[in-house]
Amino acid sequence: MKKLAMMAVLLILSGCNLRVLDPKSQTASDQAFLIYLSFGIMMFVVLVVTILFIGFIWKYRETEKNRYDIPKHEEGNRTLEIIWTVLPIILLIGLAIPTVMITYDVSDIGATSDDTLHVNVVAEQYQWTFGYENGKETHKNLVLPVDQEVVLHLTSKDVIHSFWVPKLGGKIDVLPGEENQMKITPNEEGTYQGKCAEYCGTLHTDMRFETEVVDQEEFQQWLEE
Numbered sequence: 001m002k003k004l005a006m007m008a009v010l011l012i013l014s015g016c017n018l019r020v021l022d023p024k025s026q027t028a029s030d031q032a033f034l035i036y037l038s039f040g041i042m043m044f045v046v047l048v049v050t051i052l053f054i055g056f057i058w059k060y061r062e063t064e065k066n067r068y069d070i071p072k073h074e075e076g077n078r079t080l081e082i083i084w085t086v087l088p089i090i091l092l093i094g095l096a097i098p099t100v101m102i103t104y105d106v107s108d109i110g111a112t113s114d115d116t117l118h119v120n121v122v123a124e125q126y127q128w129t130f131g132y133e134n135g136k137e138t139h140k141n142l143v144l145p146v147d148q149e150v151v152l153h154l155t156s157k158d159v160i161h162s163f164w165v166p167k168l169g170g171k172i173d174v175l176p177g178e179e180n181q182m183k184i185t186p187n188e189e190g191t192y193q194g195k196c197a198e199y200c201g202t203l204h205t206d207m208r209f210e211t212e213v214v215d216q217e218e219f220q221q222w223l224e225e
């Protein structure tokens with residue numbers, strides 16, 4: 001009982017500041033759209049199957065009249081076969097097209113413009129280093145300008161970490177010896193919690209950080225400080 005109560009408390013406390021599906025960037029909005037789309041398609045399938053299931057149970061229930069009937073044997077039904085082959089294909093195409101488009105767009109670093117901001121994100125046990133183009137470095141706070149395209153270049157010095165700011169985008173692995181990239185355009189000012197989402201050692205929890213999205217002027221000022 002005590003254990004259960006403690007687990008409940010942990011669950012409630014741990015969920016405080018890392019809210020998912022509350023997008024504050026274009027990338028996060030696109031990803032949220034994909035989640036809602038796949039959930040919608042899934043619920044549609046569940047609904048249709050449930051209605052048919054209940055309908056058939058009712059239609060073919062035992063009654064006084066049919067108790068001793070032997071059902072006619074159906075040797076395949078072309079219309080039905082076509083429907084349940086084609087319908088899932090259509091649903092999957094409807095899911096695949098936006099998924100591929102958004103996934104490629106989020107990681108299409110080649111399509112950036114001249115005023116894209118590039119930030120080097122280096123993970124190590126147990127801290128992040130956010131490096132800007134003018135040489136400025138921070139550890140606990142990643143500061144980004146609002147409404148500007150940002151490309152994060154993510155690498156690790158040791159083990160596998162995972163960069164995660166739920167309100168700005170999904171998790172992305174940070175690997176040693178390899179660079180992963182992520183394109184985000186924050187569209188609302190504010191402070192968003194971030195963390196390492198891959199257990200990387202004893203002080204893994206130290207890898208929390210804050211992402212501050214500020215207006216352009218404030219950002220330039222901060223950058224030159």
Ligand SMILES: [Cu+2]
Pocket residue numbers: 123160161162196197198199200204207
């Ligand atoms: Cu880590």
